[in-house]
Amino acid sequence: MNQYRGVLVPANGRVRIQLAGSNPHQEELKRIIDSGEAPLTTAMSRRSQQQEGADAEIEVRLFTGTRVSGPVGMVPRGLESVIDEALSRLDMKGESQRIPVEIVSKMGVLRVELLMGQTR
Numbered sequence: 001m002n003q004y005r006g007v008l009v010p011a012n013g014r015v016r017i018q019l020a021g022s023n024p025h026q027e028e029l030k031r032i033i034d035s036g037e038a039p040l041t042t043a044m045s046r047r048s049q050q051q052e053g054a055d056a057e058i059e060v061r062l063f064t065g066t067r068v069s070g071p072v073g074m075v076p077r078g079l080e081s082v083i084d085e086a087l088s089r090l091d092m093k094g095e096s097q098r099i100p101v102e103i104v105s106k107m108g109v110l111r112v113e114l115l116m117g118q119t120r
Contacts, residue, residue: 008085013117016102017082019060019073022111028070029103029110037064041098042114046087058083060112063098072112086119 022029032040043063058075061068075083087097100115 008082009089010117010120013120015117017076017079017114017116019112019114020076022073023109025070025072026110029072029112032062032064032069032072033103033110035064037066040064040101040103041096042101043068043098044083044087045097046084060114062101062112082116083114086116090119 041063043061044058057077058080059071060073060075061070062072063069083099086099090097090099100118102113102115104111104113
């Protein structure tokens with residue numbers, strides 16, 4: 001949270017959030033990489049009041065330009081409000097509510113990083 005200022009606005013363009021729970025989705029991530037489609041963005045929406053009240057996790061899928069992937073991970077606990085605020089900020093700017101992402105390999109395992117700094 002120290003990478004955010006004011007009303008959950010990323011402090012700079014390099015701020016990223018790594019998704020949790022990507023291990024079970026390695027095949028889907030590999031398929032996305034092999035397709036070579038870019039740019040990759042999230043395909044998710046803000047939590048409803050019911051989901052907010054139940055403190056439901058936010059499942060993330062990716063939009064590859066031609067299709068929406070299966071689940072690729074979850075927003076880490078405690079960072080749901082950061083994601084909701086970013087989606088709201090994009091909506092207020094009149095931009096699509098899609099957060100840019102990058103799939104990276106860390107120690108031989110594929111991870112999804114949300115490029116939050118690009119939502120400023």
